Amino acid sequence: MTQREAAKLAGRISGDSTVAYAWAYAMALEGACQVTPPTRALWLRALLLERERIMNHLGDLGALGNDAGFAFGLAQFSRLKEEVLRTNRALFGHRYLMDAVIPGGVAHDLDAAAKGPLLNEIQRLQDAVTVLKNIYDDHAGVQDRFLTTGRVAPELAARLGLTGFAGRASGQAWDMRVQFPCAPYDQLEVRMVTHRNGDVAARVTVRFEEIFESLRLCRTLLEQLPEGATIADLPAAPEGAFGVGWVEGWRGEILVALSTGKDHGIRRVHAHDPSWQNWPVLEYAVIGNIVPDFPLINKSFNLSYSGHDL
């Protein structure tokens, strides 16, 4: 498998994080080749990554409502998610944005005419999620299930290295978009969302707030999108070159370390999913909870099987 073909495989390590993986892999390969993609490509990658974050949080917030016996939540959020997926298909060629990020840049440029509809969609989502957040917040039954359920105290989270939004909901203030920002995040001033309660309710709150923050980022990315090329030529990396890619995916930090081989091949590559750190914490999170709360706790993390089992 060549270095370029492997990009497709990287995007299929965990399908729900395909943009994050494809970007981390591309960043690693670009590092090995010593190439910087065009600015516009990096901004478009960030747009895709934030859309992936929004899409996944929408889906899980719906499922969390459903697991608390509030089917209305699933119907509403899965509808919003479907609408985001359909926009993805229309503008970026794939519902889940697979193969949209490629080594050297992005596969699809964004048409100038698409900016307006995308900004409208951001506003529509902002309004709809605000209404739904109020409904969740005011629903005594739902809050009764969410609050104090599946608690991971900040000390435990720190000891076991809980990462991503689940870590941030347990007082672990780490977000690679903030502390180790790659372009364009170094210009976006991402507002990190944190919470200290570490229960299902805290993870739900963090997810809601991250949707709002991602919508704000998408708006900025669209309004200030630089002009220019969307792909750079990748020269062949010499054998034994090394590259690292790091991306804050929706679930947490994703790292790809790559060492090149002969004839555009790969000598070694390691792709690291946040689920590696978070699965063992889930085991602690369920201790002392009633059995019907297990699906709720599980969904509040929504860890990847394939990303962990790769």
Add this chain to the structure above:
Amino acid sequence: MYQTIKQILCTGIKTETPPSADDALRRQTQRLHEDILACFGRALAIRHVDAGSCNGCELEIHALSNPYYNIEGLGIHFVASPRHADLLLVTGPVSRHMQTALQRTYDAMPDPKWVVAVGDCGCNGGIFGVSYASCGAVSAVIPVDVAVPGCPPTPLALLQGILTAVSKERK
């Protein structure tokens, strides 16, 4: 409560028309008699097994339950045991770890039964292919009635595949 009802009314009904069956998706000739098919009607119970997918296909299977596709509205629902299932929906290349589990799931299902293989991986092993860790296509492990290609297949393609499996073959 007022906000919830208002939101339901403002959203309206989003459900779209389901696709019709497509004989091109069949991998083998119809195994069941027409009279049995008539008995099933569209009250179909599906058991889904992830035999090693990247979870892309799972996202689209979940999407089948959203209001746009409303698979439950067609009388099709997902069950938690193969004993309750009429149709086995399999995603992913079959990893060696899942080979026995998949075979046993198939064996545990009561006859008559169908198998639908989902996605490029389910159809032919996809990008993962056959290796020390992967058996490749679902048909390498259990008999497959209908295979739905795509990476991942859209919910419409999935629905079409499922409806093809349980509909009468056009001769």
